[in-house]
Amino acid sequence: MKHHYDTIVIGAGIAGCSTAYFLKQLGQDVLLVDKKGIAGGGSGAAGAFFSPKVGIDLPIKQLSDEAFLFAYELYSKHFSEHFLQSGILRIPKDATDAQKFETYRRYITLEHEIYTPQKLKELGIQSDFEAILFPQAGICDPSICEQMAQGIEYELSDIKELNQENDLWICGKYSAQNIVLATGYETDLLDIRYMSIKGIWGNRGDFKTQFKLDLSMHKNISISANFDGVIKIGATHELDVKEVIPCDEKSVAGLLEKASSLIDSSDFELTGMHCGMRASNRDYTPTVGKIIDVEYMLQNSPNILDGRRYPLRYIPNIYLHNALGARGFVFAPYCASELAQHIVTGKAIDARLDPDRLFYNWVRKLK
Numbered sequence: 001m002k003h004h005y006d007t008i009v010i011g012a013g014i015a016g017c018s019t020a021y022f023l024k025q026l027g028q029d030v031l032l033v034d035k036k037g038i039a040g041g042g043s044g045a046a047g048a049f050f051s052p053k054v055g056i057d058l059p060i061k062q063l064s065d066e067a068f069l070f071a072y073e074l075y076s077k078h079f080s081e082h083f084l085q086s087g088i089l090r091i092p093k094d095a096t097d098a099q100k101f102e103t104y105r106r107y108i109t110l111e112h113e114i115y116t117p118q119k120l121k122e123l124g125i126q127s128d129f130e131a132i133l134f135p136q137a138g139i140c141d142p143s144i145c146e147q148m149a150q151g152i153e154y155e156l157s158d159i160k161e162l163n164q165e166n167d168l169w170i171c172g173k174y175s176a177q178n179i180v181l182a183t184g185y186e187t188d189l190l191d192i193r194y195m196s197i198k199g200i201w202g203n204r205g206d207f208k209t210q211f212k213l214d215l216s217m218h219k220n221i222s223i224s225a226n227f228d229g230v231i232k233i234g235a236t237h238e239l240d241v242k243e244v245i246p247c248d249e250k251s252v253a254g255l256l257e258k259a260s261s262l263i264d265s266s267d268f269e270l271t272g273m274h275c276g277m278r279a280s281n282r283d284y285t286p287t288v289g290k291i292i293d294v295e296y297m298l299q300n301s302p303n304i305l306d307g308r309r310y311p312l313r314y315i316p317n318i319y320l321h322n323a324l325g326a327r328g329f330v331f332a333p334y335c336a337s338e339l340a341q342h343i344v345t346g347k348a349i350d351a352r353l354d355p356d357r358l359f360y361n362w363v364r365k366l367k
């Protein structure tokens with residue numbers, strides 16, 4: 001007999017672990033599965049800066065602010081050992097960016113403070129421009145994923161296929177009522193081409209140093225506060241890298257070079273390199289919810305390619321939590337809570353996360 005669960009969550013990054021956490025809070029019997037281990041993908045490579053979005057008042061910024069406050073509450077109350085509330089400085093890249101920051105300031109709804117170049121200098125940070133400090137921001141230790149998965153059954157396994165038998169999902173040796181796919185940039189288990197989820201490669205270097213730095217900061221790279229003698233530097237910008245490529249000292253040296261324009265990195269000694277992919281989609285907004293049965297829709301909707309709309313049919317009892325972009329540690333808890341409530345109580349998921357938004361745009365391009 002297969003062991004049966006209410007829900008199997010595939011992928012144990014921050015998306016999968018936070019989903020499993022909220023499902024368990026709501027009383028579900030959950031199995032968490034990952035082929036590389038907990039936080040073995042992008043979440044383990046991440047600098048895991050917990051940093052708000054700065055920008056004009058677009059829906060994505062409002063969503064990001066709400067998710068930030070939700071995650072702040074969760075991390076500081078329940079995961080404080082894995083969350084260093086160092087504050088994060090957002091520093092403009094150049095004069096043009098500094099002008100944009102002037103505009104962005106009026107849209108900031110989160111607690112913040114302006115740091116002048118003089119004040120930054122007193123902290124050992126070089127910048128010709130004013131920066132914005134977000135005191136609630138900080139850094140998560142990727143081991144927060146393991147902490148979220150505490151008390152949840154976990155299996156190291158590479159899931160190659162999913163099958164349905166008598167309304168149950170069969171996943172390797174196990175069966176479940178529901179499946180949650182939280183597999184990051186790897187999306188080959190089902191046809192979800194319409195979501196256009198792509199990987200963006202990035203790397204992080206950990207450096208041993210005596211340099212005293214109490215704040216974390218973000219310019220075009222992220223630099224953490226000094227935590228137990230280690231400063232983390234990370235970035236994810238490499239759009240052309242399609243697979244996880246091994247870390248090399250050359251790319252990490254590039255991070256250090258950029259960091260040295262901001263802080264004194266003369267005694268930095270490389271102690272660890274981490275590389276990985278983060279998953280994003282076309283509109284840089286998380287996608288959380290049901291999955292459309294693409295094959296059925298294309299075969300049974302005669303004029304769909306001409307733009308005609310049909311009622312959507314979904315694959316039953318399978319859900320997705322993905323495309324968290326460069327802010328996985330900001331978005332995941334909110335998205336996970338929305339999804340878990342939907343699965344357990346039927347409550348509608350925040351419509352801004354709904355993957356359906358991507359379907360008809362994708363279909364139109366098929367013609």
Ligand SMILES: Cc1cc2nc3c(=O)[nH]c(=O)nc-3n(C[C@H](O)[C@H](O)[C@H](O)COP(=O)(O)OP(=O)(O)OC[C@H]3O[C@@H](n4cnc5c(N)ncnc54)[C@H](O)[C@@H]3O)c2cc1C
Nearest residue numbers: 011013014015035041042043048049159184202327328329
């Ligand atoms: C270098 C780098 C720096 C980053 N810095 C930050 C940062 O400072 N702040 C921030 O918020 N975000 C950052 N990000 C982004 C952040 O890491 C992602 O948003 C986040 O990791 C997404 O989490 P996830 O759970 O969706 O994906 P992942 O963490 O990639 O998890 C997906 C998991 O699914 C597993 N999996 C896939 N397919 C299968 C299968 N068939 N069977 C079993 N298991 C499977 C994988 O092994 C993987 O562990 C960074 C990313 C990188 C790469």
